[in-house]
Each structure stands twice: as C-alpha cells, then as structure tokens.
Amino acid sequence: MxxxxxxxxxxxxxxxxxxxxxxxxxxxxxxxxxxxxLAATFLIDFLFIPVTGQTDIVLAxxxxxxxxxxxxxxxxxxxxxxxxxxTLVACAALSGYTVIVTAVTMRGPGPFPSSDYVxxxxxxxxxxxxxxxxxxxxxxxxxxxxxxxAGPGLVQLAAFSQGMSLAVDVPVVASYIALALLMSALWFxxxxxxxxxxxxxxxxxxxxRDVALGRFDARAATWLNDTVLVDLRALASTDxxxxxxxxxxxxxxxxxxxxxxxxxxxxPGVNDSTTRKLASVPSLLGVVRDAEGKGLHIRVTGDVEAxxxxxxxxxxxxxxxxxxxxxxxxxxxxxxxxxxxxxxxPPELSVMVSDAGVGFDVNATGDxxxxxxxxxxxxxxxxxxxxxxxxxxxxxxxxxxxxxAAAS
Amino acid sequence: xxxxxxxxxxxxxxxxxxxxxxxxxxxxALELDPLASISARGFLVVVAVVAIICxxxxxxxxxxxxxxxxxxxxxxxxxxxxxxxxxxxAYRFDLGVTSDRFATAYALIAVATVLNSLSCFxxxxxxxxxxxxxxxxxxxxxxxxxxTSAELGTYTTIAxxxxxxxxxxxxxxxxxxxxxxxxxxxxxxxAPPLALxxxxxAYARRLLHGIYAERLEQAESRERDFEALRSAYIDHDxxxxxxxxxxxxxxxxxxxRQAGALTVDDRVRAAELAHTLQHAVARGQQSxxxxxxxxxxxxxxxxxxxxxxxxxxxxxxLVSALATSPHIVPGSIILELIEGDDDRFGMVRSAxxxxxxxxxxxxxFIRMTRLMFRTATEQVHGDxxxxxxxxxRLA
Numbered sequence: 001m002x003x004x005x006x007x008x009x010x011x012x013x014x015x016x017x018x019x020x021x022x023x024x025x026x027x028x029x030x031x032x033x034x035x036x037x038l039a040a041t042f043l044i045d046f047l048f049i050p051v052t053g054q055t056d057i058v059l060a061x062x063x064x065x066x067x068x069x070x071x072x073x074x075x076x077x078x079x080x081x082x083x084x085x086x087t088l089v090a091c092a093a094l095s096g097y098t099v100i101v102t103a104v105t106m107r108g109p110g111p112f113p114s115s116d117y118v119x120x121x122x123x124x125x126x127x128x129x130x131x132x133x134x135x136x137x138x139x140x141x142x143x144x145x146x147x148x149x150a151g152p153g154l155v156q157l158a159a160f161s162q163g164m165s166l167a168v169d170v171p172v173v174a175s176y177i178a179l180a181l182l183m184s185a186l187w188f189x190x191x192x193x194x195x196x197x198x199x200x201x202x203x204x205x206x207x208x209r210d211v212a213l214g215r216f217d218a219r220a221a222t223w224l225n226d227t228v229l230v231d232l233r234a235l236a237s238t239d240x241x242x243x244x245x246x247x248x249x250x251x252x253x254x255x256x257x258x259x260x261x262x263x264x265x266x267x268p269g270v271n272d273s274t275t276r277k278l279a280s281v282p283s284l285l286g287v288v289r290d291a292e293g294k295g296l297h298i299r300v301t302g303d304v305e306a307x308x309x310x311x312x313x314x315x316x317x318x319x320x321x322x323x324x325x326x327x328x329x330x331x332x333x334x335x336x337x338x339x340x341x342x343x344x345x346p347p348e349l350s351v352m353v354s355d356a357g358v359g360f361d362v363n364a365t366g367d368x369x370x371x372x373x374x375x376x377x378x379x380x381x382x383x384x385x386x387x388x389x390x391x392x393x394x395x396x397x398x399x400x401x402x403x404x405a406a407a408s
Numbered sequence: 409x410x411x412x413x414x415x416x417x418x419x420x421x422x423x424x425x426x427x428x429x430x431x432x433x434x435x436x437a438l439e440l441d442p443l444a445s446i447s448a449r450g451f452l453v454v455v456a457v458v459a460i461i462c463x464x465x466x467x468x469x470x471x472x473x474x475x476x477x478x479x480x481x482x483x484x485x486x487x488x489x490x491x492x493x494x495x496x497x498a499y500r501f502d503l504g505v506t507s508d509r510f511a512t513a514y515a516l517i518a519v520a521t522v523l524n525s526l527s528c529f530x531x532x533x534x535x536x537x538x539x540x541x542x543x544x545x546x547x548x549x550x551x552x553x554x555x556t557s558a559e560l561g562t563y564t565t566i567a568x569x570x571x572x573x574x575x576x577x578x579x580x581x582x583x584x585x586x587x588x589x590x591x592x593x594x595x596x597x598x599a600p601p602l603a604l605x606x607x608x609x610a611y612a613r614r615l616l617h618g619i620y621a622e623r624l625e626q627a628e629s630r631e632r633d634f635e636a637l638r639s640a641y642i643d644h645d646x647x648x649x650x651x652x653x654x655x656x657x658x659x660x661x662x663x664x665r666q667a668g669a670l671t672v673d674d675r676v677r678a679a680e681l682a683h684t685l686q687h688a689v690a691r692g693q694q695s696x697x698x699x700x701x702x703x704x705x706x707x708x709x710x711x712x713x714x715x716x717x718x719x720x721x722x723x724x725x726l727v728s729a730l731a732t733s734p735h736i737v738p739g740s741i742i743l744e745l746i747e748g749d750d751d752r753f754g755m756v757r758s759a760x761x762x763x764x765x766x767x768x769x770x771x772x773f774i775r776m777t778r779l780m781f782r783t784a785t786e787q788v789h790g791d792x793x794x795x796x797x798x799x800x801r802l803a
Contacts, residue, residue, distance in 0.1 A: 019616025022447075027610035036603035040595045047592060118536055118596050125603075170469075171536070177460040185454040189447025205633070207721035212634055214713075217639050221689045228657060229685050235670060235678035242669045250667045258658050286435070292716070292801040308430075371533070 333357025422514025490516030545604025
C-alpha cells in the first residue's frame, strides 16, 4: 500500500540543512559496511586456522576486532582530533594484522599471493570509510586520505616486510576515489539544498503566523458579528427609555467577553490545526494526509495521542482499516468531509470514522459494502478488535472500530 | 524492517525526554525532507558513474577471463540501462523513484550482475573481479534516501543470495582446481553486496529517524510559537485588527448598562458603532496574506483562504522570491487561482528585464514548488516567466 506518497511534504523544510541526520546516518552505514567486511575477513581467517594449523592467526583476529572498534569509534567521534586518533589506532591494528596474516601465508605452500589479496583488501575497505561521517568535506577527505595512507599504505609496507610481492590494490584505491566523489556529491548537494532554505523557513513561519492570526481574527469577527453587532443594532432600533432584561443580559455577556478575549478564542475550532495536533501521531497523520490527497477534508477529534500507545501490529492494522474506511467515504459517500474521533477507554481504544454522505443499507450485499465490511472487519479482527457499522441510505455512515489498547 | 516494527529510538532530552520516535510506515527520507533530493540525486549520479566506470575498467582488465563477449557487452548495457532508469526517475519530479521504478532499475542491475558472471563462465579466475557484485551493492547504497529500509532489506537479501549462487556456480565450473574452500569463495563474493546493502539499510533507517525527530522538534517549536502568538493576541492586541474598536464599544456598552436606559443620542451612537463594526468585520474577512504578496491576485472562486497552509506557504515563498529578485519588473507578479468542477490549479506570472536571470534567481523556489505540488511546470514566454501548479489538497 502506497500510503504516504508526499504525505509528509511540509514547508518545515530545514530538516537537515546542517547535515546532522545525514552525518549520523552515514556513520551508521559506515559501521555496517566496515563490520561486514571485517566479519567476512574474520570468518575466512578463522576457517584458515584448522587448514593451516597456525594458531597465531588468533592474534590476527584480535587485531581485526581492534580495527573494527576503532573504525566505529572514529565514525562516531564528536571531534576531528578524536576521529584522527581512532583512525590511527585502526590503521596500526590493521598493520599488526597484516604482519601476522602475511607471515602465516608466506609460511604456507606456494604460490604466494601478492599484497593486494583479499584477506588484506577487505579490512582496507573497512578502514577507508572513517571519513564519511565528517560534517565538513575537508575533514572527511582529510580523514579518508589519512586512512588510505596509514591503512593500505602501511599494509603494503608490512606485506613487503614479510617478503610478499607488492601490487597496488586497485579496488581499494578506486574505492577511496569513489568515496571522495560520493562525499563531495553529498556535500555540494547539501549546500545547494541549503540555498534559499532560510528564506523559505522564514516565509513558512510568517505564513503560519498569518494563518493563525487569520483564524483568531475570523473567530473574533464571527463573535463580534453574532453578538456585539446584533446587540448594537438592537440598541439602535430600541425606543429610548429603560432597557429590557434580555438586552441587559446580552450587554453583560458582551462586556464579559470583551474583558477576557480568551473565552472567545477558546471556542472549538479556533485552535484546531490538524497538522499541529497530529504531528506527534504519525500513523494518523499518514492516514489523514492520504485522505487529503484524495480530496477529503478530515476532522480529527478526541484523544488522538492514545494511538501512539498501541503496539505496532495493532497500529498497522488500524491504519489499514482507517484508510479503507476513508477510501469508502471518498468513493461512495458523495461528500468530501469526514471525521475521525478517537476515544481511549483502557484496555481498549475506539476510533469512529463518520461522514454525512449518502449512506447505504448495511444488510445490502453490493460489492462495495461487502468489500468494506470484509476488509475492515478482517483487518481489525486479526488483531483482536471489533467493528460496528451504522449506516442508512441518506443518513450517512459511521464505522466504529475498537482495538486492544494494551501493548503486547 | 518496517517502521512500525522498528525498535523505538530515544530522542534527546531537549526533545521532550525519552519519547518514542516512530516514523509512519512506508515513509522514505525524501518524503520527509524533499530538499534532500537535491543531494540524493547528486549522490546517485556519482554512484552511477562510479559503478559504470568500475564495470568498464574491470571488463577491460579481465579480458582474458571473458568467455562470451556478447554476454559481457549485454551485462554492461543492462547496467547502464538500470542506472539510467534510476537516474531518470530521480530527476523527473512527475515520476519519482517509486517502489515499482526502483524494482525495475534494480532488476536490470541484477540482470547485469548475472550476465557479467555468466560472461566468464568456466574461465573465471577470481570472484572478486566480478564487477556485478560491487555494482549491485552500489545501487542499493544510492537507493537509501529514496526507498525504505524494509525494501532495501529485501533487495540486500536478493543481492546476497545472487552473489552466493553465482560464486558457487563458478566454484564448480572455474575454481574446481583451486585449493580455496567453497565457503571462502562464497564469503568473498557475498561480502561486498551484503556490506553495501546493510549499509544502505542502516543509512535509510537512521536518516529517516533523524529527520523525523527533527520534524517533531519543529512541530513542538511551532506549538510554542502558536501559544505565544495566541497570548499576544489576547493580552496585547486584544482581538487583533478589530480590537481597536473595543476602546469605543466597551465604554459605550458599560455606560448604557449602568444607566439601564437608552437615550436618543445613545441610539444614534449605537447605530454609528454598528456601522463601523460591520465594516471592520468585513475588512477583516477580506484580508488575505497571499494577496498581500502578489501585485495582483485573481481568485474568483475564493480558493486562497482554503488552500492547505503548506501550499500557501510554498506559493508565498515563490511570490516573495520573485518580488525580491533584482530582475523583476515591478508590479508584474500576478497570482491566479482557478477552481474548476474537477480540478484546481494556480499560476504565477511575472515579467523580468532579464527573464532568464529572473528564472535563475528563483530556481530553488521553483524546485520547491515542484516538490510540494504533485505537478508543477515552468515556462518562459518572451519576457514573462509562467509557473503553473495543480492544487491537490485543501486546508
């Protein structure tokens, strides 16, 4: 189900202009990349212990572990100096590993491999990634270059010292160049993305401020129009003399509201903003934005945040059921407005989707209604919930979904 | 792994303590942060170039190992086609790197991997020379911002299985005389796609969570701003633009209430205040923030106040950017919003003394418009820049 195509496109666009999330994500990617290459090397070395009978490979395995830890720490280092130090530790451990592994290899039967063989290449790949999480291009390239020189560079020296024939490890050098290009692409891309972002963010905030003020003004205007203006007109058309009790009461109410405007603004609807209200309820926001994409106008009420407490499977099925309900509104109700009301009554949570559309006969066996019932009911029953559907031709539809609220 | 199945992520204390961050299921990083597509596309192009150069170079270097040139060439063609489709989808705003399109591109790249492997069937010397094992992993890495970690997990599994099967096949046909045990050959073959695939999954997942946490923080910040604005409206502005009338109406009503009776002068004053108030209310209802920014707003169906607030902000940003360009002809910005029976769309027209320079000035905002509205086009006619967009949602 493509539920959220474009659903989260909002103008709060400065999501990662500083590159913090990207940097952390790259650090995580680098960690996995390095760990897989090191783990593969570890396994291969380990398999060679019984084959060669050389127990000093265990020392090489320890060296690989140190390489892995140091690479991960370098990727997560908060300062450049620490990243450099951890990179040097990783490279030193890699050199130690190389000395042992090449010594074992050279003790075996020939022909002997050259210094670009796979047991050295894979840990070299692992070391090369240390620079990818740096927040500046210069630092990233500096770390990568340091890793290339002190990592594969020293590996060549160590292999040579053990009598192994030297060969430039083309894939490793190519990987270094590729990583440098990829970091540059990301960095320049981010710089391009940041261009204009400040203005857009400023405009978005200004727009939101205007929208909010517009809502306040609209509410205030409606209130003035419905109360004060009516009373002033009543006064203008009242004969001079003592005022009636009803008019005096209205004036009292007007004066009270003028004294505390909060009462006016607290009226329902003034502070409602679906985006704001649902910002912390991603599953419902996705459903609502999906429905908005189909041209519906959704009002969400009740204890919406309770949806966050549902377990993952229940959330997933509830989401699916709500999408189905709103699809039904979109296709068959004949209206564009619908409401989602959330009611939390532990250990259950109920969600009602209602519309004031054409409705249908619940007992009818048309494909549409059967489809709705089957899909929604099956989806909800699967997670231990229940569904009730109320509808009559011409009187709208309400679907009442109850799911277990307790986390499992 | 789907986001719903994801383990909760602790967010920093400044975001509200130990709160669960659980992005909506099926969401990609780019859907959350559309501007990131600019860097993601650049990243993709570099990956594509690196992959193709790598493939060509390794093909040239390993000529003695190639048993079938038609297969070797077909592999390169499939690789180029796969990346071309991927890049095209990423650059076409109306297409996008959807699940289906990425699946097609990935399938082509996987076919390239198989063809590359089969091209040296029986003559392969070392499995690490098979470029397909690298390029299929690179494709996954490039896909990280575009697709979900769950999808990437599936593709990583496919890539790893493919690498394992191909390596096993070569072990029986090409390396049978080699003393290297099969598990080691398979490990060497599987490591690159597995490393790049798992890296891409981690990247996609962490990026999504990071951006989502940032979004929640922004939402909270907006909430605080909204409350501050509301307080200011209540405590200082007192009914905003209409509030100034309060100083005239309240004393009048208070005096009438205290007197409990109405004089002839009071009647006249009440009529005057009612008239003034009616005009003030009507003026307040007519104000429109979009109209304030364009030189001319044509909105016969009253669409502007009904636009979704994010769409309004996008249009406003575009119009503001046009207005601040040194190449704009003053007074030439026309914003037209049109609502038909079945569709709604908008047009921003503006004239420039150098329309190409004007377009260049506002290009980031045109891109933003393309990202925010599902369909948006821009054209230059003479000295006029025309940007048109479909409106798919309302507030």
